[in-house]
Amino acid sequence: MQPSKFLYFCEHGLQEIALGIMALVYTTRIIWFLGFKAGGERQAPTGSGDADTRKGILYSWANIVMPWAMESTRRKPFFYAQFVIFHLGVTAAIGLSFLIPYGHYLSDSREELQEGLLGGTAMVWFLQAIIGAAFVVAVVRIVRRVSDPYIRAISSPDDYFSLVLLTVWFLSAVLAAPNQFAEGEGYLLAFFILTAFFLIYVPFSKISHYLYYPFTRYYLGKSLGYRGVFPILRR
Amino acid sequence: MSEKKARSHKAEKVIERLGQKLSRQIAGSMVACVHCGMCTESCHYVLANPGDPTYAPAYKADKIRKLFKRHYDWTGRFFPWWVKAGSVYTDADLEELKDTVFGKCTNCRRCSLNCPMGVDLASFNRMARGLLVSVGVMPEGVAVVSKDQWEIGNQMGVLKEDYLETLEWMAEELQDELDDPQADIPVDKTDCEVVYSINPREVKYDPRSISDAAKIFHFAGENWTMPSEGWDMTNFGLFSGDDDLGGAVARRLYEKVSELRGKKLVISECGHGYRSTRCEGPNWAKQDVPFEMESSVLTMLRYVKEGRIKVDKTRNTTSVTFHDSCNNARSCGLTEEPRELLNLVCTDFREMTPNRAENYCCTGGGGAMSMSEYTPRRLKSGKVKADQLKATGAKVVVTSCHNCVDGLADVIRHYKLDMEVTQLVNLVANALVIPEKAAPSAEEKVAQEKVAALESAKPVALPLADLKFVVADDEPDQLAFLSTVFEDYGATVVTATNGDETLETVRREKPDLLTLDLEMPGLNVGDVFETLRKDPELEDLKVCIITGRPELRKLIYDRSVRVPEGYLDKPVTEETLLLTVRKILGIHEHET
Ligand code: SF4
Ligand code: SF4
Numbered sequence: 168m169q170p171s172k173f174l175y176f177c178e179h180g181l182q183e184i185a186l187g188i189m190a191l192v193y194t195t196r197i198i199w200f201l202g203f204k205a206g207g208e209r210q211a212p213t214g215s216g217d218a219d220t221r222k223g224i225l226y227s228w229a230n231i232v233m234p235w236a237m238e239s240t241r242r243k244p245f246f247y248a249q250f251v252i253f254h255l256g257v258t259a260a261i262g263l264s265f266l267i268p269y270g271h272y273l274s275d276s277r278e279e280l281q282e283g284l285l286g287g288t289a290m291v292w293f294l295q296a297i298i299g300a301a302f303v304v305a306v307v308r309i310v311r312r313v314s315d316p317y318i319r320a321i322s323s324p325d326d327y328f329s330l331v332l333l334t335v336w337f338l339s340a341v342l343a344a345p346n347q348f349a350e351g352e353g354y355l356l357a358f359f360i361l362t363a364f365f366l367i368y369v370p371f372s373k374i375s376h377y378l379y380y381p382f383t384r385y386y387l388g389k390s391l392g393y394r395g396v397f398p399i400l401r402r
Numbered sequence: 403m404s405e406k407k408a409r410s411h412k413a414e415k416v417i418e419r420l421g422q423k424l425s426r427q428i429a430g431s432m433v434a435c436v437h438c439g440m441c442t443e444s445c446h447y448v449l450a451n452p453g454d455p456t457y458a459p460a461y462k463a464d465k466i467r468k469l470f471k472r473h474y475d476w477t478g479r480f481f482p483w484w485v486k487a488g489s490v491y492t493d494a495d496l497e498e499l500k501d502t503v504f505g506k507c508t509n510c511r512r513c514s515l516n517c518p519m520g521v522d523l524a525s526f527n528r529m530a531r532g533l534l535v536s537v538g539v540m541p542e543g544v545a546v547v548s549k550d551q552w553e554i555g556n557q558m559g560v561l562k563e564d565y566l567e568t569l570e571w572m573a574e575e576l577q578d579e580l581d582d583p584q585a586d587i588p589v590d591k592t593d594c595e596v597v598y599s600i601n602p603r604e605v606k607y608d609p610r611s612i613s614d615a616a617k618i619f620h621f622a623g624e625n626w627t628m629p630s631e632g633w634d635m636t637n638f639g640l641f642s643g644d645d646d647l648g649g650a651v652a653r654r655l656y657e658k659v660s661e662l663r664g665k666k667l668v669i670s671e672c673g674h675g676y677r678s679t680r681c682e683g684p685n686w687a688k689q690d691v692p693f694e695m696e697s698s699v700l701t702m703l704r705y706v707k708e709g710r711i712k713v714d715k716t717r718n719t720t721s722v723t724f725h726d727s728c729n730n731a732r733s734c735g736l737t738e739e740p741r742e743l744l745n746l747v748c749t750d751f752r753e754m755t756p757n758r759a760e761n762y763c764c765t766g767g768g769g770a771m772s773m774s775e776y777t778p779r780r781l782k783s784g785k786v787k788a789d790q791l792k793a794t795g796a797k798v799v800v801t802s803c804h805n806c807v808d809g810l811a812d813v814i815r816h817y818k819l820d821m822e823v824t825q826l827v828n829l830v831a832n833a834l835v836i837p838e839k840a841a842p843s844a845e846e847k848v849a850q851e852k853v854a855a856l857e858s859a860k861p862v863a864l865p866l867a868d869l870k871f872v873v874a875d876d877e878p879d880q881l882a883f884l885s886t887v888f889e890d891y892g893a894t895v896v897t898a899t900n901g902d903e904t905l906e907t908v909r910r911e912k913p914d915l916l917t918l919d920l921e922m923p924g925l926n927v928g929d930v931f932e933t934l935r936k937d938p939e940l941e942d943l944k945v946c947i948i949t950g951r952p953e954l955r956k957l958i959y960d961r962s963v964r965v966p967e968g969y970l971d972k973p974v975t976e977e978t979l980l981l982t983v984r985k986i987l988g989i990h991e992h993e994t
Pocket of ligand 2: 459506
């Protein structure tokens with residue numbers, strides 16, 4: 168059995184259009200961002216003699232996988248674990264959005280794929296487990312954003328909407344993961360329509376932070392590496 | 403979308419200038435925040451004000467970020483409410499922003515190091531300060547200090563003659579102390595290895611640190627000098643966000659060193675001075691610096707390591723801890739050398755927790771000491787520092803920053819900690835092993851013994867004998883302490899405990915010196931001071947302010963009368979008290 172034409176469009180054409188828009192907006196964003204002149208440092212390096220810009224940049228980029236490096240992550244291992252699960256969930260859900268429509272290139276036919284990669288197998292459970300855990304974390308994050316006065320005070324409608332959007336998207340991904348279109352296309356349609364919306368909305372929302380992340384951490388690492396602050400010494 | 407609402411002239415300028423201030427680093431920090439709140443607890447203001455989200459770094463950042471979003475970011479331009487973008491329209495909006503960027507953040511950069519996204523709030527908070535300063539919106543203290551640094555050339559308004567007089571005085575003190583006419587403080591000597599620059603606070607309130615440094619240079623056999631101008635290595639541009647001021651101040655210093663053909667500029671212990679002169683200065687001044695620059699901590703450490711000076715750590719046996727200045731640790735990586743030096747000159751060094759780049763601000767950073775309107779807030783936030791200090795159990799906190807000395811002294815006083823603040827230069831000078839002079843010949847010995855016998859036969863003259871002091875203070879302990887010290891050294895002391903009594907007593911007694919507390923009941927102390935200054939019969943009266951409320955200084959210093967001859971922060975030690983009083987009255991050490 169083949170998926171309906173509409174589902175096929177949502178899985179392919181719609182995603183390609185959304186990806187195209189996202190790529191265009193991101194490219195424009197990067198050009199816009201690079202239009203700001205980067206500040207430089209004229210002085211000789213400081214620090215205890217081993218100041219190294221490159222080391223600083225690498226340390227800065229790697230910070231995210233070194234929860235011990237920052238007090239904020241060191242003191243809140245549970246929060247850090249949430250962060251890891253949430254982002255693994257995003258990665259898995261994005262992976263799923265490619266795996267369903269294009270996975271059959273890895274096998275001989277769509278049906279085979281269903282039987283193989285996504286046919287109620289360990290792979291589906293694995294993806295469902297990761298994305299499901301991310302869904303739980305997302306719910307916890309919504310509760311936190313609403314109930315913690317510090318977070319509430321800094322939250323904008325975009326923050327709430329982005330979080331709710333991701334939460335619903337995670338849920339749809341969990342439900343769509345088995346790819347059982349023969350038993351009803353609802354979950355798959357929801358997942359792919361949400362994915363397309365997500366792709367178009369992201370560049371205009373705070374979710375685009377990952378686009379800037381390499382830059383902000385690069386410049387911070389460059390400066391603090393040159394000044395001998397990064398890597399941070401703890402004794 | 404076009405702006406419909408009318409904007410005040412100042413608000414218009416702020417928006418216009420924002421664009422000119424945006425570097426890629428700042429723009430990155432503007433767009434990258436995900437409002438995760440991870441930075442919240444890294445700020446000492448937050449920790450000291452539980453439950454108040456307005457102190458959270460991201461909340462404060464958003465006050466600035468909203469402008470960027472409204473005027474530069476796409477979503478913010480078209481759907482401002484969606485991303486909490488906003489603008490400033492009135493002068494009141496600017497005042498509100500001022501309260502945040504000057505009054506709720508010391509630019510300590512602790513949150514920047516705790517943000518997973520690499521958002522550097524401290525940098526763009528400084529940028530926002532600069533924007534406000536450019537339209538004249540700033541705390542009064544910032545305006546006063548900036549003006550002094552622009553016009554007089556240093557941020558405490560120290561006149562050239564006062565500076566040179568202090569150097570001369572300290573040189574004489576040193577010669578007396580060491581009984582060595584070669585121990586000098588050279589000024590404007592050319593082609594030296596070291597040109598030594600200082601913080602004007604040292605001239606005004608802590609001249610001992612100048613003579614201590616001179617002593618170290620002397621025993622290290624250094625070919626050094628101090629410049630007669632361009633000697634202030636501090637830079638209020640760092641605090642006010644005014645890059646033009648930053649550049650002008652740095653240039654002054656660099657040009658003077660070049661003019662003297664100095665090989666190295668040594669910067670005395672000061673966090674913001676070191677950062678401004680060593681790191682940011684060349685960038686603000688847009689010029690490459692043709693000589694080396696280093697912190698005096700490195701210089702002293704090198705002298706010890708190279709054997710140029712000998713130190714005996716058993717001379718500093720009191721327990722000490724070390725406070726890392728934010729600027730040194732988080733912006734210049736100067737964390738290990740002070741510790742290495744401390745371990746060489748002290749027997750009992752205890753680490754503070756957290757430390758190095760994770761240390762908490764002394765509360766006086768970002769120019770906070772000059773913004774008296776925020777003092778209660780600052781002192782409240784000092785709870786974090788006070789707890790940190792107390793936990794060390796140390797009796798002395800050492801810091802390589804003059805600003806931190808003031809900030810910490812305030813915290814110690816406010817939270818009644820049994821501690822003192824000092825700097826490495828003082829500890830190194832104290833630990834110095836002074837080389838023995840060559841033994842005198844037999845004839846010299848006989849002559850010396852004769853002189854000694856004659857001296858001992860003379861009656862001992864007390865250094866403050868024949869002098870009359872009025873001590874004005876409403877704290878009984880302080881009154882007793884000051885009176886006892888002065889009387890022990892021979893002065894006649896009359897006391898006063900309020901403003902009216904002070905005025906009356908001074909008029910009646912016509913003392914040589916008045917020590918004046920700034921906070922006493924009765925007549926306003928500022929008015930008392932001004933009245934006395936204007937009294938033609940009291941032209942020769944010397945005044946020394948002794949206060950526990952430095953923020954009240956403007957009560958006195960803002961008046962258009964001659965400034966006090968001396969100033970001391972409470973708690974004051976006997977040694978500092980006598981040194982200052984002798985300086986005011988022109989009495990040399992050998993006379994005591
Ligand atoms: S500044 Fe950084 S840590 Fe703070 S809320 Fe924003 S992204 Fe999170
Ligand atoms: S720079 Fe320091 S004072 Fe300012 S918000 Fe960050 S942690 Fe707080």
